[in-house]
Amino acid sequence: MCQLSTRLENLPPDWSIIGGRALTARILTCEVDPKSDPLGQKAKLVIACGPLAGTAAPSCGRLSIGAKSPLTLGIKESNTGGSVAHSLDRLGIRVIIVVENGGHSSVKIIDKTSFAAAAKSLTDLIKADSEIREKQRYGTSSLVSLLSHLGSMPVRNYSGGKLEDVENLSGEAIEKLNKQRGGRMNSCMHGCPVHCSIVFKNKKGKQITSGLEYETIAMMGSNLGIVDPDIVARFDYLCDNIGVDSIEIGSALGIAAEHGKMQMGDAKSVERLLTEIEKATDFGSILGNGVVETGNALGARHIPAYRGQALPAHDPRVTKGTRVSYLTSPMGADHTAGLSYEEPAGEKKLLLQSLQSQLLSAIWDAMGYCLLAVPNNKTSLLNLMCKLLNARYGLDLSLDDLLSVGKEVLKGELAFNRDSGFHSTKESGSDFFAPEETETQNTVSAEETSKLWDDLDAFQLEL
Numbered sequence: 001m002c003q004l005s006t007r008l009e010n011l012p013p014d015w016s017i018i019g020g021r022a023l024t025a026r027i028l029t030c031e032v033d034p035k036s037d038p039l040g041q042k043a044k045l046v047i048a049c050g051p052l053a054g055t056a057a058p059s060c061g062r063l064s065i066g067a068k069s070p071l072t073l074g075i076k077e078s079n080t081g082g083s084v085a086h087s088l089d090r091l092g093i094r095v096i097i098v099v100e101n102g103g104h105s106s107v108k109i110i111d112k113t114s115f116a117a118a119a120k121s122l123t124d125l126i127k128a129d130s131e132i133r134e135k136q137r138y139g140t141s142s143l144v145s146l147l148s149h150l151g152s153m154p155v156r157n158y159s160g161g162k163l164e165d166v167e168n169l170s171g172e173a174i175e176k177l178n179k180q181r182g183g184r185m186n187s188c189m190h191g192c193p194v195h196c197s198i199v200f201k202n203k204k205g206k207q208i209t210s211g212l213e214y215e216t217i218a219m220m221g222s223n224l225g226i227v228d229p230d231i232v233a234r235f236d237y238l239c240d241n242i243g244v245d246s247i248e249i250g251s252a253l254g255i256a257a258e259h260g261k262m263q264m265g266d267a268k269s270v271e272r273l274l275t276e277i278e279k280a281t282d283f284g285s286i287l288g289n290g291v292v293e294t295g296n297a298l299g300a301r302h303i304p305a306y307r308g309q310a311l312p313a314h315d316p317r318v319t320k321g322t323r324v325s326y327l328t329s330p331m332g333a334d335h336t337a338g339l340s341y342e343e344p345a346g347e348k349k350l351l352l353q354s355l356q357s358q359l360l361s362a363i364w365d366a367m368g369y370c371l372l373a374v375p376n377n378k379t380s381l382l383n384l385m386c387k388l389l390n391a392r393y394g395l396d397l398s399l400d401d402l403l404s405v406g407k408e409v410l411k412g413e414l415a416f417n418r419d420s421g422f423h424s425t426k427e428s429g430s431d432f433f434a435p436e437e438t439e440t441q442n443t444v445s446a447e448e449t450s451k452l453w454d455d456l457d458a459f460q461l462e463l
Helices: 020-031 084-090 112-128 130-150 171-180 214-219 229-242 246-258 267-279 282-288 291-298 320-328 347-367 378-393 399-420
Strands: 044-049 063-068 075-080 095-099 184-186 197-201 207-209
Touching (some): 020 063, 044 084, 063 084, 112 130, 130 171, 130 184, 214 229, 229 246, 246 267, 246 291, 282 291
Antiparallel strands (some): 044 063, 063 075, 184 197
16 A cells, blocks of 8 residues: 555466455455454455356345454454445456555356346345345334344343334334435345335435444434434434444444433434544544443443444344354354344254354355345255356356355354454453343353354255
């Protein structure tokens, strides 16, 4: 970056189907010292598209961004929609690596007929799924009613209990309000048939935000005692403009409210603290650095975080599946890395369920495929992924090959974290996972999760 120079290199031949999270993990584990400073001169920022991003394959245009995290000290990947992944692939670029020093063309598809048939079949599979059709109508705000009923949606800094008028934040309520104002559902990336991104407008018909997601609704809404969707949408807009994550900041603000730095349920005090973050005041800088620094500075007894990262609006004290995934994932407490609300009977089955969820998430991320477009029929989705990759690259991949890609992602990330300091990250004086006096309390010990990854090499999907 300092030299403002670039150079192009060819991917190794055996990396043709490696993209997204698989590619960010491969490069970070090969080229970055796990013990290095995540913000130092040896740090690398890896931006990768999936192996089908520039094609007509539906919902395959996610863009992965990977690095060593300054919050968790472990390996970290996040992905987003938009058109960048599609454009990169059509330019013949799979990955961009940013270091300290350091017009579109058509994509090549070997068997165009087979590719078009598989892409159409995948589109049909997505459109036929009932849960995806609900996302087409409500976006991820469709989760509000269910998760608030379960007690998993955070309320007033994860204090539990019911929040009056929380139904104002539900998918049904937001859809009705937004339609009256001329809002709409939009696709966040090229070629996605789901269109689950909420373009939210205010009372005057002016667009406020184009990505009002469940996690923002929960963390900047119910977690702060706020149930007005107009206010939450404005908070989303402000977080975007300041450049902060609504999950991390919503969690930090919840701690601030509990310790008298703002009034719970008061929108003006939230805006005041967001302004402090933007102006980098002393306390604003603490808030901007996230919930762990905020909680430690204020002496919080319980900090809703794990490995330095805020919990993402799904309370791990409510379901064992959520808890196991948070405790074992190389991504830490991450709702996109294998979150599971399924509760199979028996400890062994529970661990295997989490392992399967995390493995599937690694595969979707490696392909640049959107989690919100995953149908219930995952076997058909995996088979169609194989057909798409085979048609584009002239390969003969099977489900076992895709499974191997996911396993290699996880093994690489786990290996990186063993040497990175990830396991030493601790929220001072806090054990949020300790038993609480909540009606839906359901715990699982850390000892029960310690052997989850022992089964990774031999694991086979049960779909």
